[in-house]
Amino acid sequence: MLLFASNAFGQAPEKFTYQAVVRDANNALLNTQQIGVQVSILQGSATGTPVYVETHAPTTNVNGLVSLEVGEGAVVSGTFNTIDWADGPYFIKTETDPNGGSNYSISGTSQLVTVPYAFYANTANVANVADSISPNATIIADSVSPNAILNELDPVFDTSVAGGITTNDTMNWNAHTDSTDIAQMGYVAGLKTYEVGDFAQGGVVFWVDETKQHGLVCMKENLASNSTSWYAGTYGTTRAVGDGIYGGESNTNLIIAAQISIGDNGSDYAASLCSDAEITENGITYGDWYLPSKEELYLIGANYATIDVTAIANGGTAIAYSPYWTSMEVSTTNAIYVVITPTGTSDATVNKAATFNVRAIRAF
Incomplete structure (x- = not known):
């Protein structure tokens, strides 16, 4: 078990x-x-x-x-x-x-x-503020004007680099911090961040970048279960060979454009299922899904147990232990598929006419 x-x-x-x-x-x-x-x-x-x-x-x-x-x-x-x-x-x-x-x-x-x-x-330990006050301390002001500026008299502060900061400096900093500056700063407290396993952005988060504000989500269930081929009925070269994070998005666009010129029999195929999908979660409709690259499916494999828990808790299904199509072509007739199991994730090539699982992803 x-x-x-x-x-x-x-x-x-x-x-x-x-x-x-x-x-x-x-x-x-x-x-x-x-x-x-x-x-x-x-x-x-x-x-x-x-x-x-x-x-x-x-x-x-x-x-x-x-x-x-x-x-x-x-x-x-x-x-x-x-x-x-x-x-x-x-x-x-x-x-x-x-x-x-x-x-x-x-x-x-x-x-x-x-x-x-x-x-x-x-x-948590209870700390009494008064414990840190010396019995010989003298409070030199019992009221402070809202606009008062108190001079720093600490000799350690005066000899530090911060001792040279003036009130004009702080006003200049405040005046020159804009949205561009904030973007360059990276993480800013209060911005929405995400973790792997979150149910957000239309699906289950399975990868986040270093800011934790952007990443990838997969659908909570398969678009197809061992029932969809990679191609549209006619063999041909699509040039969909991109791998890596976000690689599946460009591959999907290439596949759909190429299949139109190569020959499309009108039936659904892996890339078209993803591109045509519209998923509504919490009142928001997401329509920018794509067929993942090999590496993107490997990222799903690395976190599939967490994905399973979140997907099922939100009305979805677990990752199947059977082949999933990637968006990566190998030749005119073959493409890459990935298998995710508890013992690891692997990939191989197969004829584009084979019928496998499809689980779409999107970037946010």
Whole structure:
């Protein structure tokens, strides 16, 4: 059995949500089946001391997805509300019995990288501002005008580089910071950022750039399942050979333009399915989908477990363990396909008439 998981913290400090897609030894989803799960919070390392242990007996949904509220299970040991989240790192260990009992045949451990603020707030140290005031300190002003400028009298500050900053400097900086400057600065607090696994921009985020403001999403489900060919019925050269991130977009445009001149029998093919697709999520319609390059499908393969959880949680389907078309041509008659499995991602070439899966992607 394979267990792929993601954890999402809520704002209440008494629990957090843990989701997983459950598969058996043959990689088949365990649908609508009760399973047994033991959850342990480990302190210090992946083999550290369990400070809290609880059990659950959830039932997977029709897509093999199970959701647990960690902190609300049957307690085996420890007290969840007394965990000192500031004294980490902490790891979550899950042990699963696919038959619903306590004969746990598979386990996995991952670090809780982000401890929710509400958890930490429960155990944060209390600091009294007055503790840092010397008993001999003298407060020289009990009121300050809204427009007052206070001179810096700290001798350390005066001897530093910052000591040369004047009020005119700060006014000039404020006056000359515009949208161009902000773009050059890169990350600016408050701008929307994304992580792999987010459900956004019409699909599931599977890659982000260094700013975390732009990246790639894939659809939450296949456009075609082992039913669509690469070409439009007539062999020919399309020059769609671009690889890498964003490579699939130019390939898709080349394929469609070439197939019109080579010969189009009017049936759907992989690139046309993607180009014609329109997906509406949260009231926004996205119509700029394309057939991914080989590298873009490899990026999906590297994050497929996370993609599965998010896609299924939002009404989609898991990545199939069977061939997906890329947008990359090899010759007049052959193109590249990619296979994604739990043991790795691979690619090969095949005749364009073969019928494979299609999952479209888009850039944002």
